[in-house]
Amino acid sequence: MPRSVWLLVAARAINRLGAFSLPFLTVLISADFGASATTAGLLSAAFGLATIPSRLAGGRLATTLGRRRTIVAGLTGCAVAQLGIAAAGSLAEVAVFAILLGLAFELYEPPSQALIADAVGPADRVRAYGLLNAGLAAGGAGAGLMAAVLGRWDLRWLFVADALTCLLCALVLHLTLPVDRADRADRPAGRRGGGAERVRPWRDRALWAVFVPGTLFALVGMQTVMGLPLTLARRGLPPADAGLLFTASAVTAVLVQPALRLRRLASLSDSSALALGHVLLALGLGGYARASSLPAFVAATVVCGLGEVLVMSRIFGVVAGLAPRGGADGYLAAYGISWGIATVAAPVTSTQALEHLGAAAPWAGAALLCLALAATYLLLVGPLLAARDRSAPDGVGAGGGSVPAAATDPR
Structure with missing residues (x-):
């Protein structure tokens, strides 16, 4: 790196x-x-x-x-x-x-x-973003x-x-x-900040195609942060044990980084990797719905952690690849709003769901949502990104920023 x-x-x-x-x-x-x-x-x-x-x-x-x-x-x-x-x-x-x-x-x-x-390079973005997520997890x-x-x-x-x-x-x-340093190469003459003015993320259908499922993914993630302590309490376990679960998730994110370089995993298309990540999340969330002991919660947390690593290591590279030259900042900023929306909504949705539906139903519902998101990436987002790649110039991926990792990474 x-x-x-x-x-x-x-x-x-x-x-x-x-x-x-x-x-x-x-x-x-x-x-x-x-x-x-x-x-x-x-x-x-x-x-x-x-x-x-x-x-x-x-x-x-x-x-x-x-x-x-x-x-x-x-x-x-x-x-x-x-x-x-x-x-x-x-x-x-x-x-x-x-x-x-x-x-x-x-x-x-x-x-x-x-x-x-x-x-x-585009082929190394998965490992680079995975490294960033691992550093954040370690901290x-x-x-x-x-x-x-x-x-x-x-x-x-x-x-x-x-x-x-x-x-x-x-x-x-x-x-x-x-x-x-001021980079004037991508800015039209006579227009202040012209490079930024040409970047209009919200007019990009491909960005919307990843923003909507990304917001739902973020909502599931924030529900986990908000809801785990309450769920533990309802299952007769100390709410403070949620700290152990968050630590287990962080350790998983660090230890699993070498797996991102495995040939079979690295060769997956972005849509397939994102779908696999959401399937693993669904399995872990289903585990939360059934868990009644701390070891069971830890096991479910590890599975969720594996899914989160797959999603987080891929999605930022996808978004950056959609951006035109010099526009990655704007596209990543637009996509990141998904977490702001989730931060506002999760305290309400997680507490209300636990209060009115019990301790199992919210997690089962979140698991079903992740399965639906996996299907969305395979059936809708994947074909859209592939069509965008085909319409781009040779050697340039969607949005002029990247090419699929499988096409350039020999590992």
């Missing part, structure tokens, strides 16, 4: 190591300010809603200010907002800084993902331990520690990433 990829992975792992404060935002609001659960939930939803324009702004700023500046600005903004939450003296102040955190929270994602897409595995230590002392220190990791990540990337 190129040096820039390793730098991004290492810096984001550092950042992820401190990203344990958000799950405790509602606890802080309730414990320190006496707010009701409804109020705490609404503030968390407001944070999630703010991440949607943040993701779009990240893609836009990356094409105007530059990727390094956007990444550093986003991480610094997160740090300032986290420190504001830690020092807040009223519920109104917490609300303001939570929304500001949401507005800065996704700025660095589109330029980070686009840097990786441009740093490696997440340690985040729970830090949260357990600092959370017993004072919840506000969680936000201070998170701010420090954001600043450290920003400093590392500011010192090591290539300096931003």
Whole structure:
């Protein structure tokens, strides 16, 4: 992997190591300010809603200010907002800084993902994005331990520690990433920011074809984060055991990386790999519906982790490949809105489903949804991407950005 990829992975792992404060935002609001659960939930939803324009702004700023500046600005903004939450003296102040955190929270994602897409060839994007996800997973595995230590002392220190990791990540990337330079080659003369103006992701049917199932995938992922502790409690297990399950998922994401290079797996088309990932997710979610012991939950988590690795290692390369030359930032920003939507919706859908349908039905329903998504990728998305590849110039994949990994990777 190129040096820039390793730098991004290492810096984001550092950042992820401190990203344990958000799950405790509602606890802080309730414990320190006496707010009701409804109020705490609404503030968390407001944070999630703010991440949607943040993701779009990240893609836009990356094409105007530059990727390094956007990444550093986003991480610094997160740090300032986290420190504001830690020092807040009223519920109104917490609300303001939570929304500001949401507005800065996704700025660095589109330029980070686009840097990786441009740093490696199309055949290596699966491994590069898999490496990034593994780095984030490794940092997440340690985040729970830090949260357990600092959370017993004072919840506000969680936000201070998170701010420090954001600043450290920003400093590392500011010192090591290539300096931003204005690339005028793709911009028409006489038009300011012309390269960005030509990128119109939402007019691209192929992007919509992956955005809709991607949003449903993100909703399943966020439901897992929100619903697992509640499900454990209903099955007579400590809700805190969810931390062990999240750690098991992170370890799975790290250990499975060499499998992405296996010939049979690497030669799968993107649509087939995405379908296989959703089938594995369905099996794991079905396991959650039936599990009644911690080992059963761990086994289901490992299967879900395998499916998530397959999906996450492929989907960003697909989206980057749809973009025209110089437009990866905008396409990745548009696709990333799926996670903002899921962050807003999941707290409502997961809690309401568990309350009204019981502990098994929501997981069984999510499993059926993943099977439907697998069929969607095979029957609808795959043919659409293949037709787009055939209509592109020789040697250029969908959207002018990539070619299928199976066509170029001899492994």
